[in-house]
Each structure stands twice: as structure tokens, then as C-alpha cells.
Amino acid sequence: MTDRPSFQPTRRIVFHGLGAIGVAAALAGCGGGSSEPAAQEAVAGDELAATSEVPVGGGLILTDQKIVITQPTEGDFKAFTAVCTHEGNTVTSVESGTIECSFHGSSFSAETGEVQGGPAGSALAAVAIDVKDGKVLAA
Numbered sequence: 641m642t643d644r645p646s647f648q649p650t651r652r653i654v655f656h657g658l659g660a661i662g663v664a665a666a667l668a669g670c671g672g673g674s675s676e677p678a679a680q681e682a683v684a685g686d687e688l689a690a691t692s693e694v695p696v697g698g699g700l701i702l703t704d705q706k707i708v709i710t711q712p713t714e715g716d717f718k719a720f721t722a723v724c725t726h727e728g729n730t731v732t733s734v735e736s737g738t739i740e741c742s743f744h745g746s747s748f749s750a751e752t753g754e755v756q757g758g759p760a761g762s763a764l765a766a767v768a769i770d771v772k773d774g775k776v777l778a779a
């Protein structure tokens with residue numbers, strides 16, 4: 641028995657490898673600056689997503705947990721903080737192997753989290769995950 645509340649992800653945004661027109665626009669109204677709510681913390685063993693929810697070449701942004709899960713190549717899952725290193729907004733899309741933050745145009749590798757285009761000056765930090773039985777779990 642645990643005394644912590646059950647982990648219930650509520651907002652997920654899936655981005656396929658080839659475009660996510662309209663979805664980024666849906667996020668555009670989320671405001672700017674660093675006034676976004678704090679991340680809902682996941683603890684080891686929590687199910688973050690089903691592997692089937694993460695498209696190859698694209699990704700899944702867990703807006704409540706502020707985690708972006710990517711699958712750069714089939715069966716290879718990565719996870720990073722979804723908090724942009726520029727001004728702290730949640731990244732907005734994953735397309736063609738790139739995690740994008742449309743607030744000011746930063747982009748990051750969906751494979752490594754490294755900056756591909758500014759103004760962000762540092763990489764998205766990796767988030768430890770396990771992939772087991774068709775599920776992506778917090779590690």
C-alpha cells in the first residue's frame with residue numbers, strides 16, 4: 641500500500657514523424673515565459689505511455705509530467721524533459737527527428753536532446769525510462 645496518489649497522466653500530445661500541423665497551434669495559447677505549472681512528478685515504475693502511442697520518427701509530449709518521449713528509430717525510445725532550456729516553456733512538437741519549441745524557435749535532437757537551433761543554449765536533459773511489455777515506464 642502506498643500513501644501517494646495514483647499517477648494519472650491526463651494530457652498527451654502525439655506527434656507523428658511527418659508533420660503535426662494544427663497541434664502546435666493548439667499549444668500556442670499556453671502562454672509564454674516560465675509561468676507554466678510545475679511538472680507532475682513521475683516515480684520509478686510509473687507507466688508513462690504505451691509504446692504504441694509513440695510514433696516512429698515522432699514523439700509524445702506529456703504536458704502534465706513535462707516529459708517528451710521519442711522513438712527516433714523503431715524500437716529505440718528516448719525521453720527528455722519537455723521544459724525548453726530557453727525560457728522554460730513546454731516544447732510544442734516532435735517532427736522528423738526534431739523536438740521543436742515554437743515559442744521562440746528552438747529545436748532539439750529527438751535522439752540526444754542536443755540543441756539543433758537556438759535561441760536555447762543547452763540540451764534537453766535526458767529522463768530515465770524503461771521499456772517493458774509494450775509500456776514506457778519511469779525509471
Ligand code: FES
Nearest residue numbers: 724726727741744
Ligand atoms: S522557451 Fe524560448 S524557444 Fe523555447
